[in-house]
Amino acid sequence: MPGPTTDATRAEITVCGIAGIIYKDGHHNVGQDMTRMLQSMKHRGPDSTGYALYAPPTENVVLRYTTANTTTPRDYEFQDRLKRNRAEAERRILGLGAKIVSCAQETDYAFRLTLDYTGELKTLADQIEDISDCEVLSLGHSLEIIKDLGDAETVCAQYGLEQFQGTHAIGHVRMATESDVDISGAHPYWAYPFSDIAVVHNGQLTNYFQWRRRLERNGHRFNSECDSEIIAVYLAEKMSEGLSLEEAMHESLDELDGVFTYICVTADALGVAKDEMAAKPLVLFEGENMIALASEEMAIRAIIDHEIDTYDPYEKEVLVWTR
Amino acid sequence: MDALTGESNIVYDARGLVEPNADVPKVSSIDGEKAEFDAQNLTTRQINLELRWLINEQGITDVTVKNPGAKHSLGVGLLTRCKITFDGSLGYFGCGIIDGPEVHVKGRVGWSACENMMSGCVVVEGNAGSLTGAAMRGGDLIVKGRLGARTGIDQKGGTILTMGSVGSMTGFMMQRGRQVICEDAGHGLGDSMYDGVIYVGGKVKSLGIDCVPGEWTDADTEFIDRKFRIYELGTPPTFQKFVCGKKLYNYDNLEASERKLVL
Numbered sequence: 001m002p003g004p005t006t007d008a009t010r011a012e013i014t015v016c017g018i019a020g021i022i023y024k025d026g027h028h029n030v031g032q033d034m035t036r037m038l039q040s041m042k043h044r045g046p047d048s049t050g051y052a053l054y055a056p057p058t059e060n061v062v063l064r065y066t067t068a069n070t071t072t073p074r075d076y077e078f079q080d081r082l083k084r085n086r087a088e089a090e091r092r093i094l095g096l097g098a099k100i101v102s103c104a105q106e107t108d109y110a111f112r113l114t115l116d117y118t119g120e121l122k123t124l125a126d127q128i129e130d131i132s133d134c135e136v137l138s139l140g141h142s143l144e145i146i147k148d149l150g151d152a153e154t155v156c157a158q159y160g161l162e163q164f165q166g167t168h169a170i171g172h173v174r175m176a177t178e179s180d181v182d183i184s185g186a187h188p189y190w191a192y193p194f195s196d197i198a199v200v201h202n203g204q205l206t207n208y209f210q211w212r213r214r215l216e217r218n219g220h221r222f223n224s225e226c227d228s229e230i231i232a233v234y235l236a237e238k239m240s241e242g243l244s245l246e247e248a249m250h251e252s253l254d255e256l257d258g259v260f261t262y263i264c265v266t267a268d269a270l271g272v273a274k275d276e277m278a279a280k281p282l283v284l285f286e287g288e289n290m291i292a293l294a295s296e297e298m299a300i301r302a303i304i305d306h307e308i309d310t311y312d313p314y315e316k317e318v319l320v321w322t323r
Numbered sequence: 324m325d326a327l328t329g330e331s332n333i334v335y336d337a338r339g340l341v342e343p344n345a346d347v348p349k350v351s352s353i354d355g356e357k358a359e360f361d362a363q364n365l366t367t368r369q370i371n372l373e374l375r376w377l378i379n380e381q382g383i384t385d386v387t388v389k390n391p392g393a394k395h396s397l398g399v400g401l402l403t404r405c406k407i408t409f410d411g412s413l414g415y416f417g418c419g420i421i422d423g424p425e426v427h428v429k430g431r432v433g434w435s436a437c438e439n440m441m442s443g444c445v446v447v448e449g450n451a452g453s454l455t456g457a458a459m460r461g462g463d464l465i466v467k468g469r470l471g472a473r474t475g476i477d478q479k480g481g482t483i484l485t486m487g488s489v490g491s492m493t494g495f496m497m498q499r500g501r502q503v504i505c506e507d508a509g510h511g512l513g514d515s516m517y518d519g520v521i522y523v524g525g526k527v528k529s530l531g532i533d534c535v536p537g538e539w540t541d542a543d544t545e546f547i548d549r550k551f552r553i554y555e556l557g558t559p560p561t562f563q564k565f566v567c568g569k570k571l572y573n574y575d576n577l578e579a580s581e582r583k584l585v586l
């Protein structure tokens with residue numbers, strides 16, 4: 001008879017899983033491919049699943065945000081609060097001069113908006129996140145971050161990702177170890193307030209608080225207690241100072257302490273970095289039409305039906321592919 | 324609101340295992356002492372049950388596993404002499420704790436392949452992940468591609484031979500056995516090794532603590548030539564030899580009670 005288990009029990013057999021894919025020949029059904037990859041690594045992290053999907057860029061800004069989290073009290077006023085938060089968010093968006101081109105409600109608490117907006121993304125994000133329980137998951141012209149509790153098939157069905165057409169993507173299955181099981185703690189992380197940059201990470205950063213304080217002093221906000229969140233902002237800030245993605249990732253190997261493998265994506269590139277101990281796994285497949293990488297080879301094989309040659313990048317290695 | 328309030332749909336048993344079904348699938352086609360089965364739609368546990376059933380109960384000595392699909396922990400704990408061919412790749416922990424089998428992997432292997440291997444041989448046509456041959460005690464592990472970090476960590480015997488390169492901290496705390504690396508080695512080669520020999524055909528990024536160049540002997544040449552001949556690997560490159568400097572060497576093979584008697 002199956003019984004309940006604790007995170008500690010599962011920690012012996014599972015850890016987080018990360019995956020990435022970039023196509024060399026235009027856009028494909030990336031939502032479906034990433035779901036297959038993540039579902040095959042469900043055993044590495046059953047708590048939550050997240051996607052950062054890149055559609056062909058548009059003139060409009062795509063905003064993904066939530067109006068509640070798992071920690072939001074489920075009291076009698078919960079539904080009313082959801083409605084109030086949504087109305088207030090839309091009021092503030094319009095107040096910034098943005099035009100709402102389309103609005104899709106994907107769950108009771110998750111929304112996807114396309115906006116005709118040319119102002120500061122930081123202002124837009126700050127205005128929405130100033131509303132209690134609201135969180136901006138992503139902002140950009142191409143990037144869409146979707147994350148929720150449950151496995152990949154659950155999240156895919158909930159958000160209708162099966163038909164999502166895109167050029168590249170990253171994904172994450174999470175086993176919560178140090179922070180809450182909620183949407184804020186799920187990966188990927190958007191590099192607030194920089195457009196179209198996201199990160200997934202497997203590992204631990206041991207100088208997390210130092211970097212968090214430094215980045216907060218530079219005006220950045222953090223929505224979770226998860227160490228992975230700083231990687232995205234760290235890289236985006238470096239790139240805003242003029243470094244390329246690859247240069248920023250190389251610097252991160254010297255400046256971020258701990259054991260980690262992370263994947264970073266921008267509007268037109270995907271990169272992976274491993275710490276100097278190569279303590280966290282990553283298997284890589286470089287094909288003619290796609291690059292696929294994941295914590296486990298079985299994730300890559302979930303989308304490729306023929307025999308392939310794969311390898312593990314070495315320690316302190318940074319690899320970047322541009323579309 | 325299930326997604327917000329619920330956990331996940333995964334069902335674990337009380338020990339945290341996700342595959343409680345212990346029925347042998349019995350899906351192999353058997354021809355004399357040979358058998359073959361398709362692992363595509365089988366779980367790790369079912370594949371290993373099928374292997375054990377064939378080898379231990381049906382007297383099969385030669386098994387081919389089609390479509391292993393990089394699943395984890397395949398071919399583990401096999402303790403008899405037999406021949407097994409994986410027609411594809413293995414995931415993590417493949418062929419661990421084996422004692423006797425002759426295994427041929429036509430693809431690659433993931434992390435920690437052949438951990439605690441005691442005897443037999445495993446030949447991998449592709450690459451291997453990190454921690455390959457960890458705590459290996461005996462037998463031959465031949466990888467025709469490259470190996471990841473910490474290869475042969477805590478190795479206690481046997482031979483690990485790769486035609487490619489290895490990652491950092493290879494041979495860390497190695498206690499016995501040999502490693503033959505035809506190409507480059509990463510940082511910290513042989514760090515804190517107690518004993519054993521590491522041969523490197525390419526460049527070494529850095530030696531670990533207490534790992535030093537060793538003196539080449541005819542026995543080294545004979546050993547390498549023999550392994551290359553047995554596994555038909557062609558002409559061996561020129562190797563450098565590395566051994567323990569024994570500056571940190573701080574143990575003997577006496578039990579505590581014996582030491583009391585001697586000292």
